[in-house]
Amino acid sequence: MKVVIAIDSFKGSISSIDGSRAISEGIREVDPDAEIVMLPLADGGEGTVDAVVQATGGQVIEKEVTGPLHNRVQAKYGVTEDGKTAIIEVAQACGLPLVPDYEKNPLKTTTYGVGELILDAIEKGCRHFVIGLGGSATNDAGVGMLQALGVQFLDQNGEEVELGGQALGKIESIESNNIDSRVDDCVFQVACDVNNPLYGENGAAYIFGPQKGATENQVVALDKGLKHFADVVKRDLNMDIYSKPGSGAAGGLGAAFSGFLKGELESGIHLTLDLIKMEEYLEGCDLVITGEGMLDGQTSMGKVPVGVAKIAQKHNVPVVALAGGINQENFQLNELGISGCFSVVQAPMSLKEAMKRDVTYKNLKFTTRQVIQTIRHFVQK
Known part of the structure; x- marks a missing residue:
């Protein structure tokens, strides 16, 4: 299984590089032999x-x-x-x-x-x-x-x-x-x-x-x-x-x-994705995991997850988006190429607690493991 990890930072919580490591660890716990490509991203701003x-x-x-x-x-x-x-x-x-x-x-x-x-x-x-x-x-x-x-x-x-x-x-x-x-x-x-x-x-x-x-x-x-x-x-x-x-x-x-x-x-x-030659990494790819701190109306206006999804869509690669929170109002991300969106927050907690770097790392790792476990279950059947 080849997985490309292409996430933005979770602003105020975890960098795109550390978040990518957490997701990679979650994949490895289910599929130790997976081919993992980490492409930490940013949309031209910080990071x-x-x-x-x-x-x-x-x-x-x-x-x-x-x-x-x-x-x-x-x-x-x-x-x-x-x-x-x-x-x-x-x-x-x-x-x-x-x-x-x-x-x-x-x-x-x-x-x-x-x-x-x-x-x-x-x-x-x-x-x-x-x-x-x-x-x-x-x-x-x-x-x-x-x-x-x-x-x-x-x-x-x-x-x-x-x-x-x-x-x-x-x-x-x-x-x-x-x-x-x-x-x-x-x-x-x-x-x-x-x-x-x-x-x-x-x-x-x-x-x-x-x-x-x-x-x-x-x-x-x-x-x-x-x-x-x-x-x-x-x-x-x-x-x-x-x-x-x-x-x-x-x-x-x-x-x-x-x-x-x-x-x-x-x-x-789009500029960042062109610079890192994102499309080249999608060759033979089975899944793309993207994400950012909050998935909402702003996401559909050219943020990292939608930019990644548009390229993956051209190559018929499914995309899973992870986030700290998801705003369901006027939700359009599935129509924009994201197969599924998941919040990584696993239990009731304060925003301050949820945004702690170690908490986010642990939650990203756990949620990724559940996503990959589910995919493997259906593939093996």
């Missing part, structure tokens, strides 16, 4: 670097960069085994976890460190980039990242503007001739699963600003700055960075990548 490095046999690089509060932070990114592709989670350099609650302020936070990670990967020979947007503490439209790459954003006095979202409204001209020449040789594929424009009532500031610490007045100021910045870019560079779906992702980093760096904004899980 993408570790998942892709694990699946491709690459390596993790650590680099000290400028953090969101302009201090130095230790960040990491991945490089595939051939040394040509870098996998970067922007949250490593400008993520919300790097900012204490009392210091959250997207007027001040910067994406400068993302540019530093890109430059470090370029120095190491990478020319293909997979960028995971999500979890940023910023709203600077990627200006900080572009400054690190050599683009100059000047105020009315011809001086370089400061870092952070507060600078957007002060930009009066843009000098892009000094951007690192090697960037022209790079290809950027950007994992982006939101369609928000750069500014406006559905834009970066109004939709995502509050969770990054912006007050009502700051949201208004940030949105005004984003619009001003887009207008200057249109005037000076004849580039529309506003209307493309996803330009408002990660505080406007979507606009910076798609506009200045000619990046393609793509579904995070």
Whole structure:
């Protein structure tokens, strides 16, 4: 029996790598001779670097960069085994976890460190980039990242503007001739699963600003700055960075990548599955086990389990999904290619208890054993 394990992390509980190990142990208890392929996954957000490095046999690089509060932070990114592709989670350099609650302020936070990670990967020979947007503490439209790459954003006095979202409204001209020449040789594929424009009532500031610490007045100021910045870019560079779906992702980093760096904004899980060559592992496969912390309406909107199921469906491979919880309201996952969904929680317990890493590990292992035991029973009959 060949089983491919392709799960996302159970957020706040267990990583996709450790969850895959638990599932593997559950399979082995029933079928010691099973061929097991573990492909820990992520949808472009947290855990993408570790998942892709694990699946491709690459390596993790650590680099000290400028953090969101302009201090130095230790960040990491991945490089595939051939040394040509870098996998970067922007949250490593400008993520919300790097900012204490009392210091959250997207007027001040910067994406400068993302540019530093890109430059470090370029120095190491990478020319293909997979960028995971999500979890940023910023709203600077990627200006900080572009400054690190050599683009100059000047105020009315011809001086370089400061870092952070507060600078957007002060930009009066843009000098892009000094951007690192090697960037022209790079290809950027950007994992982006939101369609928000750069500014406006559905834009970066109004939709995502509050969770990054912006007050009502700051949201208004940030949105005004984003619009001003887009207008200057249109005037000076004849580039529309506003209307493309996803330009408002990660505080406007979507606009910076798609506009200045000619990046393609793509579904995070589809990009990850292509990168790890998921289809190749389905050859001769009897079962795929996928899962995430909660199976609900969000799952059907392009999360890991449905992305995995769509590929498995092409190869007529059944898919079982495991989760901490399952929301039955408007349940559509069976129609989307998942053969069966199972909660791993085996007894009444608090959410806090259920999310403990050791409890989840044990529950994943036990539930997997029951699933495989059932399948073996019917196959042997």
